[in-house]
Amino acid sequence: MTLENIDIIYENNDFLAINKPAGWTVHKPKVAGVDKVEGLFVTDWLLERYPEIKTVGDLPTQADEPHLRPGIVHRLDKDTSGVLLIAKNQSTFEYLKHLFQTGQVRKTYLTLVYGKLLGKGKIDKPIGLKPGTIKRSTNAKDMKMLKDAVTEYRVLKVLRGGEYTLLEVHPMTGKTHQIRVHLASIGHPVVGDQLYGKRDQELNIKRQFLHAQGIEFPLKDDGRIKIEADLPYDLEEILQSLAVSEEPRIDSIEYD
Numbered sequence: 001m002t003l004e005n006i007d008i009i010y011e012n013n014d015f016l017a018i019n020k021p022a023g024w025t026v027h028k029p030k031v032a033g034v035d036k037v038e039g040l041f042v043t044d045w046l047l048e049r050y051p052e053i054k055t056v057g058d059l060p061t062q063a064d065e066p067h068l069r070p071g072i073v074h075r076l077d078k079d080t081s082g083v084l085l086i087a088k089n090q091s092t093f094e095y096l097k098h099l100f101q102t103g104q105v106r107k108t109y110l111t112l113v114y115g116k117l118l119g120k121g122k123i124d125k126p127i128g129l130k131p132g133t134i135k136r137s138t139n140a141k142d143m144k145m146l147k148d149a150v151t152e153y154r155v156l157k158v159l160r161g162g163e164y165t166l167l168e169v170h171p172m173t174g175k176t177h178q179i180r181v182h183l184a185s186i187g188h189p190v191v192g193d194q195l196y197g198k199r200d201q202e203l204n205i206k207r208q209f210l211h212a213q214g215i216e217f218p219l220k221d222d223g224r225i226k227i228e229a230d231l232p233y234d235l236e237e238i239l240q241s242l243a244v245s246e247e248p249r250i251d252s253i254e255y256d
Contacts, residue, residue, distance in 0.1 A: 005021055006018050006019070006020065006021060006024070006042070006045050007019045009083065009227055009228075009229055010225075010227050013088065013089075014087070014088055014089060014091075014092040014220070015085055015086060015087050015088055015092050015096065016085075016086050016088065017083055017084065017085050017086075017215070017227045018042070018083075018084050018086065019081070019082065019083065019084075019229040019230075020042060020076055020080075020081055020082060020083075020084045020212075021081055021232070022078075022079045022080065022081045022207050022232070022234070023040060023078065023079065023207070024040045024041065024042055024045075024078065025039055025040065025041050025042070025078045026041070026042045026043070026069075026072060026075045026076060026078075026084065027041060027042065027043045027068055027069045027072055027075075028041050028043060028044075028068055029068075030068055042072075042084065042086075043068070043069065043070055043072065046070055046071060046086060047070060050071075050088065052088075053070045053071040053086070053087075053088055054070045055070075055090075056070055056071045056087055056088065056089060056090050056093050057069050057070055057071060057072065057090075057093060071086040071087045071088060071093060072086060073085055073086070073087055073093060073096040073097050073100060074100055074105075074174065076212055077177065077180075077208075077210070079207035079208055079210075080208065080210045080211065080212060081210075081211050081212065081229070081232050081235075082109070082211045082212025082213060082229045083212045083213070083214060083215045083227055083228065083229045084212070085215065085227075092220070095220055096217075099217050099218070100174060103172065103173075104217060104218060105215060105216070105217045106170065106215070106216040106217070107170065107171055107174075107212065107214070107215050108168060108169070108170060108212075108213045108214040108215070108216075108228075109168070109169040109170075109171070109179060109210060109211060109212055109213060110156075110166070110167070110168060110169070110210075110211045110213045110231060110235075111166075111167050111169055111179065111183070111190050111191075111208075111209055111210045111211070112159075112164055112165070112166050112167075112190070112191040112209035112235075112238065112239070113164065113165050113167060113183050113188040113189060113190055113191060114163070114164060114188055114189055114191060114197065114198075115162065115163070115164075115165065115187065115188045116158055116162030116163075116165055117153070117155050117158075117165045117167065117188060118155060118158075119154075119155055120152070120153060120154040120155065121152070121153055122150065122151070122152045122153075123150070123151045123152075123153075123182040123183075123185065123186060124149075124150045125138040125139075125149060125182060125185055126138065126146050126147060126148050126149060127146070127147060127149045127175050127176075127177075127178060127181050127182070128143025128144060128145055128146035128147070129143060129144045129145045130143060131143070131144060134195075135195060135196070136175070136176060136177045136178075136181045137181065137185075138181060138182070138185040139185070147173075147175055148173065149171075149173045149175045149178050149181075149182065150171075150172040150173050151169060151170070151171050151172065151173075151178060151179060151182040151183075152169070152170045152172060153167045153168065153169045153170070153183075154167065154168045154169075155167060156168055159239075159242040160242050164191065164242060165188070166239065167183075168213075169183075177195075177196070179210060180193050180195070180196045180197075180208065180210065181196060184196040184197060190208045190209055190210055191203065191205060191208070191209040191238075192205035192206070192207055192208045192209050193208040193209075193210075194208075203238055203241065205234075205238055206234065207234075209235055209238060211229070211231055211232065211235055212229065213228055213229060213231070214226060214227065214228040214229070215227050
């Protein structure tokens with residue numbers, strides 16, 4: 001994989017939307033005393049093609065340190081693919097950041113989970129950081145940084161007699177690992193998620209089945225925009241290997 005492997009879905013003078021591939025980290029971590037961090041980073045790709053973006057973001061100046069997150073207003077996990085927005089100027093950065101902070105951005109994900117779910121539901125459980133780990137949880141003892149989190153989902157397909165369920169998911173808040181933690185908390189972890197689920201030997205999936213399919217928000221001047229990214233080949237191939245066994249029934253469930 002090279003830096004040419006990121007597709008631009010939409011672009012105007014203020015922002016661009018890319019289809020982030022799985023395996024790419026959005027930005028480099030800040031590591032004291034380390035000049036170079038190995039890996040594939042969206043910010044490297046950005047600065048190579050849009051060097052003017054390097055001053056866009058939260059840091060007030062470039063004099064003190066290199067900009068770690070140029071134009072980045074939200075993030076996706078390394079092994080999550082899909083739509084990622086990037087601001088091209090400071091005013092748009094502030095505008096988009098405000099939209100995310102005030103819940104005016106509607107995000108749609110596709111995910112495959114273990115087990116059978118029906119209809120639609122809402123998971124309303126605070127998420128915190130488990131002491132001494134990088135894992136988040138909804139019920140661990142002595143959790144740190146506990147924050148409210150709400151996730152809504154809708155069943156699209158029940159697969160292989162209920163072994164798997166394909167979901168459309170809408171995170172109403174934007175907490176780290178939110179979808180993965182919430183679905184694992186109700187006994188339906190994301191397929192391929194080795195941090196919150198299990199290794200799937202049968203499907204031979206190389207990463208979690210989680211794709212940011214779409215994002216919708218109001219434009220600065222007028223109207224709304226909805227941007228979508230097709231399901232990538234590796235996840236489409238998994239779905240094609242599973243046969244649809246039944247249609248979902250409409251129910252509503254809330255988890256508190």
